Amino acid sequence: MIIEIGEFTRVEGNGKAEIIIEDGEVKDVRLKIVEGPRFFELLTLGRHYYDVPDLEARICAICYLAHSVASVMGIERAFGVEVPEEIQLLRELGLIGEFLESHALHLYLLVAPDVFGYPDAIRMASKHGELVKEGIALKAFGNRLRELIGGREIGGINVKPGGFGRYQTTEELETIEEESGALLRLAKRAVRLFASLEPYGERAEHFVATNGYLWGERLIAEDKEPFHYTERIEEHSLVYSFAKQSCYNGESFLVGSLARLLLKSDQLTPEAKRLFKEHEDKLSTGYVSYNNLAQAIELVYSLERAGEIAKILLDRGISGENVPVEPREGEGIGYVEAPRGVLIHHYRTDSKGRIVHSNIITPTALNHAMIEESLLKEARVLYGEADEEEMIGRLEETVRAFDPCISCSVHIVKL
Amino acid sequence: MMGKLKLGVFELTDCGGCALNVLFLYERLFDLLEYYEIGEFHMASSLQDGGHYDVALVTGTVSTHRDLEVLREARNRSDYLIALGTCATHGSVQGSVEMPIKEKLKAIYGDEGNPMRAMDSKPVVEYVAVDLAIPGCPYDKEELYQALMNIAKGIDPVRPDYPVCVECKLNEYECVLVKKGLPCLGPITLGGCNAVCIKSGLGCIGCRGPLPGEVNPASEYEILKSKGYDDEYIMKKFKTFARWKP
Secondary structure (H helix, E strand, C coil), rough: CCEEEECCCEEEEEEEEEEEEEECEEEEEEECCCCCCCCCCHHCCEEHHHHHHHHHCCCCCCHHHHHHHHHHCCCCCCCCCCCHHHHHHHHHHHHHHHHHCCCHHHHHHHHHHHCCCCHHHHHHHHHHHHHHHHHHHHHHHHHHHHHHHHCCCCCCCCEECCCCCCCCCCCHHHHHHHHHHHHHHHHHHHHHHHCCCCCCCCCCCCEEECCCCCCCCCCCCCCCCCEEEEHHEEEEEECCCEEEEEEEEEECEECHHHHHHHHHHHHHCCHHHHHHHHHHHHCCCCEEEHHHHHHHHHHHHHHHHHHHHHHHHHHHCCCCCCCCCCCCCEEEEEEEECCCCCEEEEEECCCCCEEEEEEEEEEEHHHHHHHHHHHHHHHHHHHHHCCHHHHHHHHHHHHCCCCCCCHHHHCCCCC | CCEEEEEEEEECCCCHHHHHHCCCCCCHHHHHCCCCCEECCCCECCECCCCCCEEEEEEEEEECCCHHHHHHHHCCCCCEEEEECCCHHHHHHHHHHCHHHHHHHHHHHHHCCCCCCCCEEECCCHCCCCCCECCCCCCHHHHHHHHHHHHHHHCCCCCCCEEEEHHHCCCCCCCCHHHCCCCCHHEECCCCCCCCHHHCCCCCCCCEEEECCCCCHHHHHHHHCCCCCCHHHHHHHHHHHCCCCC
């Protein structure tokens, strides 16, 4: 017998799952990504580097800036270009905006309805209007940062190899500094709400993140030894899904907020670090559902860090100068933390600066095996205990905790 | 007041941005909800009404048989269907990979291919009649808001019919094509985005598709050539979001 979970709701993109029952027991689970493939690696082949980040921004709307920045970094590394701290800080500010926009969307509009028992945030708003408004305020602020740095709320083009099309003004940075401080109170409230939830799903054994908080030169795992993805991560195709599955040394692993906090808590801002310490006992159990709590703590981190960055840039002033980019034959990998985890853009370029090889691995593809394991664990707990409707509802919550981004999980090229 | 209109949001294969952009209306989404009730919107709600819709928004390209089924359902069950965003109106970036689907699948999934069936990505408008097409990658939120408000009030939505350059001039931006020599498709691209890319000091990427009517892609082609861009570059640029024929 197969219990089918129809297309997941309150996640981005189209996916579903099958629970396979044999002899009265849950035998297996298949996570099926049914969203059509979009062939981004093929799309970028032969393209001039200048246009590539704008194309890659179209992979995913929720984390377009992570794609733009990963793409720009891959290209810059292939050309041996290094950008100064000013440009790095501005990119970081954009990625922080993306964390705020994405985490707030996920926590307040997609997960909170489960907590309060509603089908969606619109219907939740009649009784919990304040909470929905707080979520929207955080999300809107995050989007303003994305628009400021990326040029648009979605699919922006302002992030370029070597710098930006337009630089930000003093007035814009002053508003960021002021508003990030004012919103901090809301984020702390979110931490309290999500810390109160009981754990569910599987416990992750392995965690992977970039070595810096928002990006890195390499990846790290529990042993903190920096490595390239090709050294420890393997991808394989599945017969039932457009998304591939990845393994870390042959086993499933977790990327995303929980992985970042557990591997990089020493890099957090003061209040976020304090909150991490306060909830460390829970978080370190590795239950994937604590990804929700980890995201709430990252809301605090993001607001603190946005204020810090704005202050640094205001104190020293923005020069607004791009670094010259000279195309050459080369190879580069951009490792960036998208809100839902590690994102990898790997390119090889020819002497004219055209892309001749492209490989993109998205966080949802990295989490794919872990999502299946989590569903299996939860289905075994629930089967026979809950009726089918309740079971399906709970399983959807398990999937939602990963904050999967299905539309961006389907562009993976073979290694 | 009469009952609210019923709205359905249907997502085919895309980046999710056009559906997400509806949520990014923020408080104005609540203004829309004075006139509309949402019956289906799977990114935002677990409800699936399954009934008849006064207005259906369809985002994304048809890239699988599942997409085609969803699209036909949406068309059959709605009075007014809006193809929303450049995937739905022109095919957008995934529609520009020119290779038979079998070869594409083989290139991505390896020699054995992937047994799941996919189709060459095509816009919604190639499969069903649409009542309104709002392009943009993503579309301008204001345009959708105004269109939905107009429909609710029984007014035919306004359709822009001028190039991006008009809005660029109105904003008094510097012409990046002439002054900086940057590749800009503004002269041949349908306006309505408020020249958002030129605001960043960069060229229009053509995400709203070709301006219908008196557009002159041949002249744009010559200008880009005179700025030093080669044929291959220009052709790829023209074909990224929609299939221009210079």
